[in-house]
Amino acid sequence: MNRQRALKIVREVVSLPTAPFAEAGVIAYVRSFTSNRKHVTVKCDAHGNVVAHYRKGNGRIARPICLAAHMDHPGFRAERMASVGVVRAIWHGGVMPEYVKNARVRFHSGGAWIPGRVTGIETGKRGTQTVVKSAEIAVGGAVEPGSPGMWDFPDTDVRAGRIVGRACDDLAGVAAMLTCLDDLSTRGATGEAYFLFTRAEEVGFVGAMAACKSNSIPRRCLLAAVENSAERVNAKQGDGPILRVGDRATTFTSPATQFCELVAKDLAASDKSFHYQRRLMDGGMCESSAYCGLGYDATGLCIALGNYHNMNTRTKKLGAEYVNVEDWINLVRWFTALVTTKRRYDGRDGALDAKLDRLQREYNPILKRTRSMVMAGD
Ligand SMILES: [Zn+2]
Numbered sequence: 114m115n116r117q118r119a120l121k122i123v124r125e126v127v128s129l130p131t132a133p134f135a136e137a138g139v140i141a142y143v144r145s146f147t148s149n150r151k152h153v154t155v156k157c158d159a160h161g162n163v164v165a166h167y168r169k170g171n172g173r174i175a176r177p178i179c180l181a182a183h184m185d186h187p188g189f190r191a192e193r194m195a196s197v198g199v200v201r202a203i204w205h206g207g208v209m210p211e212y213v214k215n216a217r218v219r220f221h222s223g224g225a226w227i228p229g230r231v232t233g234i235e236t237g238k239r240g241t242q243t244v245v246k247s248a249e250i251a252v253g254g255a256v257e258p259g260s261p262g263m264w265d266f267p268d269t270d271v272r273a274g275r276i277v278g279r280a281c282d283d284l285a286g287v288a289a290m291l292t293c294l295d296d297l298s299t300r301g302a303t304g305e306a307y308f309l310f311t312r313a314e315e316v317g318f319v320g321a322m323a324a325c326k327s328n329s330i331p332r333r334c335l336l337a338a339v340e341n342s343a344e345r346v347n348a349k350q351g352d353g354p355i356l357r358v359g360d361r362a363t364t365f366t367s368p369a370t371q372f373c374e375l376v377a378k379d380l381a382a383s384d385k386s387f388h389y390q391r392r393l394m395d396g397g398m399c400e401s402s403a404y405c406g407l408g409y410d411a412t413g414l415c416i417a418l419g420n421y422h423n424m425n426t427r428t429k430k431l432g433a434e435y436v437n438v439e440d441w442i443n444l445v446r447w448f449t450a451l452v453t454t455k456r457r458y459d460g461r462d463g464a465l466d467a468k469l470d471r472l473q474r475e476y477n478p479i480l481k482r483t484r485s486m487v488m489a490g491d
Contacts, residue, residue, distance in 0.1 A: 114445060119292045120271050123441065126288035127269040127278035130221030132188030132261035133205035133313045136161070138221065139184040139287060143310050146291050150298045160323035163310040164330060167294060167452065170303040176458050178372070178451045179307035179334035180293070180414075181321065181400060182286035183314030186279070187422050189262030191220055195249060200229065200256040204245040206315035207397075208422050210236050212431050213245050217265035220256045227254045228265060264423050266433040274351075274438050275419075281434035282418055283314065285441060286339040293448035304452040307334055311400065318403040325407040335369040335458060336411035337451070338400040339444075341436060343421035345396060350417045350437040353388040354444040357413030361395045362402040369412035372458040373451065380450045387443055396421075414447065416440040 130138040143163050147155045152169040163184075187206025195201045200220065204213070218229045229252035237246045250262065269278035276285060290308050297304065307330050312320030321338075324330060342357065344350055356374055359365055377389045394415060404411035416436050425432035485491075 114292065114296045114442075114449070116442070118295070119442065119445060120438075122292045122295065123276055123285060123288040124269045124271060126291065127276065127281060127284045129284060130261045130263065131184060131186050131280060131284065132190050132263065133185040133315045135188070135190045135259055135261035136184040136312050138261070139284065139310070143184070143287065143291065147294060150294070151301065152298055153294065156329075158324060158329040159327055160320060161312050162320050162324045162329055164324075165294060165308040167297055167308070168305045169297070169301055170305070174305045174457070176333055176335050176368075176372075177305045177307060179309055179330050179336045180290050180339055180448055180451075181309040181311060181336060182290055182339040183283045183311045183320065183400065184287055185313055185315050186263070186282055186284065187315050189218065189220070189248065189250070191222070191256045191258055191260040191262060192247070193258055194255060198251055198253075199232070200250050200252050201247065202250055202262050203247050205313075206422065208245065208424060210234060210243060210245050211429070212424055213248065216431055218250055218262050219265045220252060220260045220262045222256045222260040227252050227256055229253065229262070264431050271438060275435045276438055276441060277433050277435040279423075279433060281436050282341040282422065283339070285341055285416070285436055289441060289445045289448060290339060292445045293452070296445070296449055297452060302449070302453050304454075306452040307331070314400060318400045321400040322403050322407065325404065325409065332409070334409070335372050336401070336404045336409050337369060337373055337414045338404065338411065340399050340413060340415040341418040341434070342394045342399070342415040343396045344417040344419055345392070345394065348390060348392045348394060348417050350419060350440060352417075353390050354440050354447055355394065355415050355417065356389060356391045357394045357399070357401070357415050358391060359393045359395065360398045360402055360413065362398045363405055364393070365401050365412040366405055366410045368410045368458060368460060371462055373412055373414060375456060375462060376450050376454050377447055379454065379456065380447065387446060389443070389447065414444065416444055
């Protein structure tokens, strides 16, 4: 992988305008990035999810990896101009109301950013929680219905070992997948994989579920949802990308999790600069729970995110999201290894099987010999 080229891709992608149901900017980028590339075919499904298939070489892989990232980020979707200089917008995603009040916003409309400020919010109840439903925003120009509205932070910067941007979640995931595809097709690397780019994750994985129901990805795939997940005390930035074994709702399936871990171990053994973490990231829910619920073998791959959903919990103010550059680079390398590995998932972990065998051989005779001593009077 060419590092400069990788950082150019992440800077561009994480700067794109997006919001749930308003992913046009990301979809256009993904389609133009993936079209006319060697060994890549691209399709858009009935719900606007994008699927790229990479295949080089003749051998059919029984269970290819499918990497999946979502193209949206918590944000506004413009509904209509309420009056001159005021847009009404629907809010989608998990950000607490106190962060939204009076916030500076920018809408992307007609190919340009239009600045604005939240002047009023409407809240409602979801369960016991008070959530933002919609807002009135004073804007510096007319905003077309359907335009995405984001927090007013500058375009993405790579500085002091961090990628800092409006929407690392999940555009840094999208960028990592595109960088992997770029690397594979440029080198003509042998392997097969699917790359799924989904819509409207932030309202509850509806793009991902629609992709499953309409068979946009083959059932035989091992799915890995790619995420930016809030940093945790036991999952820190800089300690490597994370094999996410589960989320708040479920633990993911063993075949997908095990395959990703075996490939990570292979990579770590051949390259000392690659390291990874294996963690239960139960702070939130991700698309993997939906994939598992719909009958796929799925797991999660993520990097630790700072200022999750733009909420700086220390200052109680909105902040740009950030991830560690080396975590992100190692995530891309992990993806590439998952596509090009000669390892085939056969449902077994040879090293683990050997270890369990060894333990049985060593200790079974002692179990038998000591039975009469522990079963007095039996
Ligand atoms: Zn996300």
